[in-house]
Amino acid sequence: MDQQQQSQMQQSPIMAGNDKPAQHLLIIAILVVVLIVLGGIAFWILSNRTELVEPPMVIQQPSVPAPAPVSSPSDDSQGAIEQDLNAAKDPDLDQEFRDIDSELNNL
Secondary structure: OHHHHHHHHHHOHHHHOOOHHHHHHHHHHHHHHHHHHHHHHHHHHHHOOOOOOOOOOOOOOOOOOOOOOOOOHHHHOHHHHHHHHHHOOOOOHHHHHHHHHHHHHHO
């Protein structure tokens, strides 16, 4: 019987411990598959976590009231407006163009 047991051990390499590289490859393959599955689960969980994501922060400028226009009631009348227009100096357009031409010629 002793010879039968020895012959069986020689025939099965797993029992004899001769198949170590194959066992290492199997363990590495299982670990790789487990890591891929865990990575996929983590990605799925993180991609579905929309309720925990904070919306982008919006910075609001402090509202400053615009200054109220200062006007007296007498300035709003048509006569006052016409007086302001008549009192305004009419620009001499020909003189303005001559000044511009002379400035351009000096360049």
